[in-house]
Amino acid sequence: MSDQASENKEIQFTLDGQSVYARPGETVLGVAKRMGIEIPALCHHDAVSPYGACRLCVVEVFWGKRSKLVTSCIYTPWEGDVVETGSDRVCRTRRMVLSLLLARCPEVETLQDMAREYGAAAPFDTAEEDGSERCILCGLCVRVCDEVVGQHAIGHAHRGMERAISAPFADRSDDCIGCAACVYICPTGALHYEDVDGRRTMVELQTDVPLFPCRVCGAHFAPVEQVERVRECLKLPEALAETCPDCRGREIRGIMEEVLAVPRSKA
Ligand code: FES
Incomplete structure (x- = not known):
């Protein structure tokens, strides 16, 4: 064998x-x-x-x-x-898969680009469809929440034509910490978040969490729970973990400049 x-x-x-x-x-x-x-x-x-x-x-x-x-x-x-x-068989199959995906999500640019490349078209005229569906049910959001963030805030719901990505019981998820990993990993732009007045709303998941204010400039830059987790996991000093990426970069550059400016002792 x-x-x-x-x-x-x-x-x-x-x-x-x-x-x-x-x-x-x-x-x-x-x-x-x-x-x-x-x-x-x-x-x-x-x-x-x-x-x-x-x-x-x-x-x-x-x-x-x-x-x-x-x-x-x-x-x-x-x-x-x-x-x-x-091979011919591979290209034919990808064309068919793309046709089906386009029929479900006709407005997704990534699919449109791939369809052009493979010469695929939706199996019916989608002009009359509302075109708002962007989720191809690939499950990347579910896996990143589960395996990377460790939260299980979203999952697959229902079967067949009704299958969808959803928070448990289609309700606001208490497990969601608002990190938006699901938004970043989604290949079709099906998930969104909004940061307004120091709070983050995960639009589709209906979660609303407070954002952490940078200890230097005061800008709200990440969900409070995410900042605490990152600090704990990476054992970061508070000064670094509680500082927004811009200020953090400036602080690190300042430290580096100081270090590099110290004259070398003569051997
Ligand atoms: S089935 Fe392999 S990348 Fe989607």
């Missing part, structure tokens, strides 16, 4: 005609990135575990005359695999 890259050894396989290796546990998408081969991957981010939701990262794996499509963000190659990232 052949080996797979999930074991404790490197695996040799062929990627777009080149002989390459995968490190233990490395996926085809990971190898492709390392080799500078571009594969569209909307639901993937290195900071969180792979999920295989968007299906845009499909590639074709050949064994002799047989082949199958796999999602490269979760597929760890086997010794001797021959992988094509841009």
Whole structure:
């Protein structure tokens, strides 16, 4: 039986005609990135575990005359695999996936750009649709909240056509600390926040939290709970943790200038 890259050894396989290796546990998408081969991957981010939701990262794996499509963000190659990232079958499949995503979210620029690249169009005229839906249900927001922030403030709700991203029971989430990691990681701009008068509102999650005022300039720069967590996790001195990025940069530059200005003692 052949080996797979999930074991404790490197695996040799062929990627777009080149002989390459995968490190233990490395996926085809990971190898492709390392080799500078571009594969569209909307639901993937290195900071969180792979999920295989968007299906845009499909590639074709050949064994002799047989082949199958796999999602490269979760597929760890086997010794001797021959992988094509841009075969006709791959492009046809990406075109179909993009058509479906466009039908759901016709106004999302990232999807429009990708659709142009692959020659895809929504399967019906979307001019009459309200076009406000921007969520492709990739789950990146759920994973970053869960795995990076450690909060579980949002999740998937309902099934089928009703499936959606939501706070528990579609209510205001007490677990949300307002860090906005979900907003930053969302590939389609489906989530938003607003900072007004020293408070942050997570628009879709209905959370409203106080922001921390910078101890130097007084500008509100991050949610109070996030500042406290960062200070605790990174063991930062209060003077650094409670200072906004601009003032922090100025303070660090000042310290560096002082240090560099000290004349060296003669040996
Ligand atoms: S990136 Fe692989 S399925 Fe979305």
